[in-house]
Amino acid sequence: MTASQIPLLEVEGLTKSFFGVRAVSEVGFGISAGRLLGVVGENGAGKSTLMNMLGGVVPPDAGTMVVSGRPYAPRRPKDAKEAGIAFIHQELNLFTNLSIAENLFIDAYPRLGGLPFIHRADLRRRAKRALGAIGLNVPVTTRVEALAPGERQLVEIAKAVNAEARLIIFDEPTTSLTHRETERLFTLLETLKGEGTAIIYISHILADVLRLADEVMVLRDGALVERGPRPTFDTRRLISLMVGRDLAQLYPPPAAPQDAAVExxxxxxxxxxxxxxxxxxxxxxxxxxxxxxxxxxxxxxxxxxxxxxxxxxxxxxxxxxxxxxxxxxxxxxxxxxxxxxxxxxxxxxxxxxxxxxxxxxxxxxxxxxxxxxxxxxxxxxxxxxxxxxxxxxxxxxxxxxxxxxxxxxxxxxxxxxxxxxxxxxxxxxxxxxxxxxxxxxxxxxxxxxxxxxxxxxxxxxxxxxxxxxxxxxxxxxxxxxxxxxxxxxxxxxxxxxxxxxxxxx
Amino acid sequence: MRETNRRGILRDRFVLGVLRSSPFILFALLLLTFGLLSPRFLQPSTLLLILNQASYIGILAVGMTLVLLTAGIDLSVGSIMYLAATVAGLLLQRDLPIAAALAACLATGALYGAVNAFFITRFNVIPFVVTLATLIAGRGLGLAITRSEGLTLPNSLFTLSSLRPFGVPIAVYVFAGVVLLATLFLQLTPLGRHIYAIGNDPDAAEKAGLNRKRTIVAVYVVSGVCAALAAFVSISQLGIVNPSFGEGEELDAVAAAVLGGTSLFGGVGSVFPGTVLGTLLIQMVQSGLVFARVDIFIQPLVQALVILVAVLIDSARNGLLARLRRRTIRKTVSVPGGD
The missing domain is CATH 3.40.50.300 (P-loop containing nucleotide triphosphate hydrolases)
Structure with missing residues (x-):
């Protein structure tokens, strides 16, 4: 357990404004290896902006980030990748006209000696190993367009694992998955955690967050409103923290009783x-x-x-x-x-x-x-x-x-x-x-x-x-x-x- | 009942297979038709002639294919041909060696392609507009240099173009070389694969850390060089650079690429067999109509018809593919009898 106490990523006072409007305001948190941090908040609460700053998509206006004790200031998604941070977006970043293998190594093809050519056999071998690591049993030459949404997601995860990511950020990963695919994803998340990967998991499905997370963080209007170990939260509390008030009812009452005789x-x-x-x-x-x-x-x-x-x-x-x-x-x-x-x-x-x-x-x-x-x-x-x-x-x-x-x-x-x-x-x-x-x-x-x-x-x-x-x-x-x-x-x-x-x- | 369904699936598979190989089938059908109309058409010498005439359009179309793969278009290639041919012609008239003229010709094409790329990447203007402007500018620049006079080229160039190693015209070797290089580039180099990726999803390419601008610059420069090489091949066959040289060739190049299965929306297509087949189709129709002695004023209509048929087949193929991909929910299918 000592290893998991060393923070992998530490963030302090992270702030970002767009056109004078604060999207994220002085957010600070940390995550250790092998832990899963659930992030919840309404749309527009600043989750995406916060993650985009971690992923090097947008630069922060203020604040500091530290990865494994070293300062981290990504300017491009590539910098994040090099620091071992992978970002799996809600809309997957895959090229449907290319094969699985090509997608896995799109920015780092194995070369044929010193020549500018791709080492195809090596590419296939390494891709096969990467798919094996996450338990996806599909030929690596399959084009991504032929895959189901769940399989595509697994390819994206294989990409992160393959890049030796130590922190993987998931943004709404289950939206297009079937029940079975979701279960498969959750099992894989447990495996990744067991191997020491830190995971940030963003979702609107509160039950999933409560089931998976070791720690939960709630954002509202760009600010961190609550952060703590999972057992201190339940669905009701999460909702009231997210919305900032108690939602007495989840569903508005019907207007009038229905008349069965209507046309x-x-x-x-x-x-x-x-x-x-x-x-x-x-x-x-x-x-x-x-x-x-x-x-x-x-x-x-x-x-x-x-x-x-x-x-x-x-x-x-x-x-x-x-x-x-x-x-x-x-x-x-x-x-x-x-x-x-x-x-x-x-x-x-x-x-x-x-x-x-x-x-x-x-x-x-x-x-x-x-x-x-x-x-x-x-x-x-x-x-x-x-x-x-x-x-x-x-x-x-x-x-x-x-x-x-x-x-x-x-x-x-x-x-x-x-x-x-x-x-x-x-x-x-x-x-x-x-x-x-x-x-x-x-x-x-x-x-x-x-x-x-x-x-x-x-x-x-x-x-x-x-x-x-x-x-x-x-x-x-x-x-x-x-x-x-x-x-x-x-x-x-x-x-x-x-x-x-x-x-x- | 289950049998009926399986037969239906098998039939769909068969139709799809036919549609997939439609460029080949169309090619074979046209060859057969023209052969029946004029038996001389099927002689090896005729086919070599077609190949020879198709070479320069093919080289142009290879460059165009690369551009189309990134979801762009290069309308300026006809003007690049004129400009590059003018540069080559002027140097040859001053008795410079052919190699020097060729180098200057290709450099002109590369430079002009770089200008296209500069406006597209630096100012984010869409390729259609940029290359439309450079189409007009290139022609104007060329005409200003030549004062719209034709350039007659020295005989040495013509002698070169009539070389026939192993009985095959030299232009065909050049075309084959370009196709080989382009195929190696597209299939086997990282930059080639990035072209496909960027054409498929430019946003994802950006997020994946691919250098989009560099790739775009590369394809327009290559397209410019291909246009210049096509011009050199063509003037060596013609022996003269007319003021209208290269006019309208951009449309033939786009047609050849699209006939060969390259999508105008990017990410889909190939140089071999795709664009090569498309080029041959176009040239075969043009030559075949002449051989079959079709009225010269009817010829464009027949050419249009062939293009239309090819595009219709393509759309039928996509429709069927979409239908086959739609998930089937009910495992056992019963087909009602009274339908």
């Missing part, structure tokens, strides 16, 4: 697409929030895509607002009052480089086009977007800024705002709170409640059972592309989980 806005009968979904029949009523629960790969997202006209279905019937439809396209779905918030907001839900205004007005653009020429009335449009932004409590310095500059929670609000403006009758939301913090989650829930109160039927897809139970009137459980159960309030957690997990073919 269905979306109805399916025997919807089937070979290979993805089978015999899907359900009704979604006006003002109802209907949850869809299932494990990753149970067909939830595929169902959502079909209902929005993004993918086709072979047989079955689909009725929207009482009218039967066939050959649904996304344009037609929108025209019939369907809105869809996808699970990949970065790739599918937003134009990342376009401004907030442009993104929010995208769906309703035709309404702002006036006169016989159909010219867009820019001023009206901006007014409307500003109004919407206020409603959403969107935190952005300027609506002309690209969406890329926003935090995850605020990006999700822009996606929701886009559809809010269209006043949909059916809202399909797929994993709307993935990777966003507690405060922003609450605001997303509020928006869902508000839409439901205005008469929108909400189809709420999620892999977090707690949030479905908190938000939904009814719950469907999917498994192997089929609906295997329907549950009403009060919900029976065990029965729902049993249905979702039942025999995995």
């Amino acid at each position: 269905p806005v979306l109805e399916t009968e025997g919807l089937t697409q070979p290979g993805t979904i089978q015999d899907i029949s359900f009704r979604l009523h006006r003002g109802e929030t209907l949850g869809v629960f299932g494990l990753m790969g149970s067909g939830r997202s595929e169902l959502a895509r079909i209902l929005f006209g993004l993918d086709r279905y072979r047989t079955g019937r689909l009725t929207l607002r009482g009218q039967p439809v066939d050959h649904l396209t996304p344009q037609e779905a929108i025209a019939r009052g369907v809105a869809f918030v996808t699970e990949n907001r970065r790739e599918e839900g937003l134009l990342m480089d376009a401004s907030i205004t442009e993104n929010m007005s995208l769906v309703t653009l035709h309404e702002d086009a006036r006169g016989s020429l159909g010219v867009i009335q820019q001023r009206d449009l901006e007014g409307r977007v500003a109004c919407l932004g206020g409603e959403l409590r969107l935190k952005a310095p300027d609506y002309a800024h690209p969406v890329r500059t926003l935090s995850g929670g605020n990006q999700q609000k822009v996606v929701l705002g886009k559809w809010l403006a269209a006043k949909p009758d059916v809202l399909i939301i797929d994993e709307p709170t993935r990777g966003i913090d507690v405060g922003a989650k609450y605001e997303v829930y509020n928006l869902v409640r508000e839409l439901a109160a205005r008469g929108t039927g909400v189809l709420f897809i999620s892999s977090e059972l707690e949030e479905l139970i908190g938000m939904c009137d009814r719950l469907l459980v999917m498994q192997n592309g089929e609906i295997v159960g329907e549950f009403g309030s009060p919900f029976d957690r065990e029965a729902i989980l049993a249905a979702a997990f039942r025999e995995a073919v």
Whole structure:
């Protein structure tokens, strides 16, 4: 245990401002070899900025860092690497068009003697050894694009291990992993710890942090609010420290009790697409929030895509607002009052480089086009977007800024705002709170409640059972592309989980 | 029922295999068509002629492929050809040795490529705009030097170009040499692999500590040198530098690279077999149409059609790939009968 008492990294008074706004304010902490430090905080609390300073991505304005007793002032990511600090970003840093082996050694290819050529055999041999060390059993010549998200993450970890990193920073590593892949990652983290690697683990999933961490650190508004050994924290305490107040309720109360007699806005009968979904029949009523629960790969997202006209279905019937439809396209779905918030907001839900205004007005653009020429009335449009932004409590310095500059929670609000403006009758939301913090989650829930109160039927897809139970009137459980159960309030957690997990073919 | 599904998968695999090798199949089909239209077309001498004529476009297209791999484009190569040819022509007219003229020609290309790279990396202007400007500037500079007069070249150069070691024109050796060097560079050197990485994800490349600017400079300089070499090969065959020399060649170079499977979005493509095949396809269509005595005014339409077909095949391939990659959730698939 003595070895673990020597701090590997010590940070003091670290401060960073952007455009005069303090992002990180005098943060100090230390981490020893073989320990795992969990870092939690809302989006915008300064976690990313703090880690970027450690990783040499941005230079600090003030403060000192010491690695193994030596001063450490990285100016580039390369400096961090040389000091033995590896940073595994939320969006992985892999080149999908290259092989695993090439990715592992992209900045340090083994050379053929003194020649400028790559020693291919040596490259393969060393890559194989690196994958063996973390237990990934895939040929090293496989291109990264052919790998599953979990395997890609393992490649990234292999890269860190291979570079002999003594400290590995993980930023939200589980967002795109399946349950099994997550377990595999956690086992690997334990192994790494056992080998003396220090780990900084950032996550919004508080249960994971509490399970893995030796020590926990809470950030709020750029400052360190609490730091201590894991046993002194529980979920409730973490949340109140992060938010700075007690969140009496995690979910806003529903507007009014549901009337079962109201008309269905979306109805399916025997919807089937070979290979993805089978015999899907359900009704979604006006003002109802209907949850869809299932494990990753149970067909939830595929169902959502079909209902929005993004993918086709072979047989079955689909009725929207009482009218039967066939050959649904996304344009037609929108025209019939369907809105869809996808699970990949970065790739599918937003134009990342376009401004907030442009993104929010995208769906309703035709309404702002006036006169016989159909010219867009820019001023009206901006007014409307500003109004919407206020409603959403969107935190952005300027609506002309690209969406890329926003935090995850605020990006999700822009996606929701886009559809809010269209006043949909059916809202399909797929994993709307993935990777966003507690405060922003609450605001997303509020928006869902508000839409439901205005008469929108909400189809709420999620892999977090707690949030479905908190938000939904009814719950469907999917498994192997089929609906295997329907549950009403009060919900029976065990029965729902049993249905979702039942025999995995 | 399960049988039906498996047959479906096998059929998809087969279609994909066909689409993957589409440049080869297209190549074979065209060769066969032109051969049937004009039996003389299939004679070795004709094929060597096509190869000879394709050489300079091929050299140009190799440079273009490197640029396209970084998700850039070099529109100025036609103007570089003119400028480099002018420099070479003026020196040759003053009776300098061919080697000196060639060196000056290549240096001109390298310098011009460096100018492109300077504006792209230093001021972060997109390559399309930078090279569009240098396309106009290069032509203007060349015309200012020559006063838009043609340069007639000495016979010594023409003699060199008519050398045929082992019965194969010397230009073909030069083309093959360029392809070999470029392939070694792309596949086997760290810088070559970095080109692929940067084209795939420039942000990730930056974070991985790769030197993006240096790589960009390298590809534009190489593209400039390739253009100059292509110019030298071409003028040695023509014996003259006209004021319109090199005009529009940039589009043939891009077409050859893209026909060979190089993506305009970066990160995907190869010099061999990709760009080589694309170049041969283009030249074969051009020569084949002449051999088949197709109306000279119809020829561009047929060329456009071939390019369109190749691009359509490419898009069909990508569509099918995406469909095959979509995960299948239900392990047992039943196909309804009344469909």
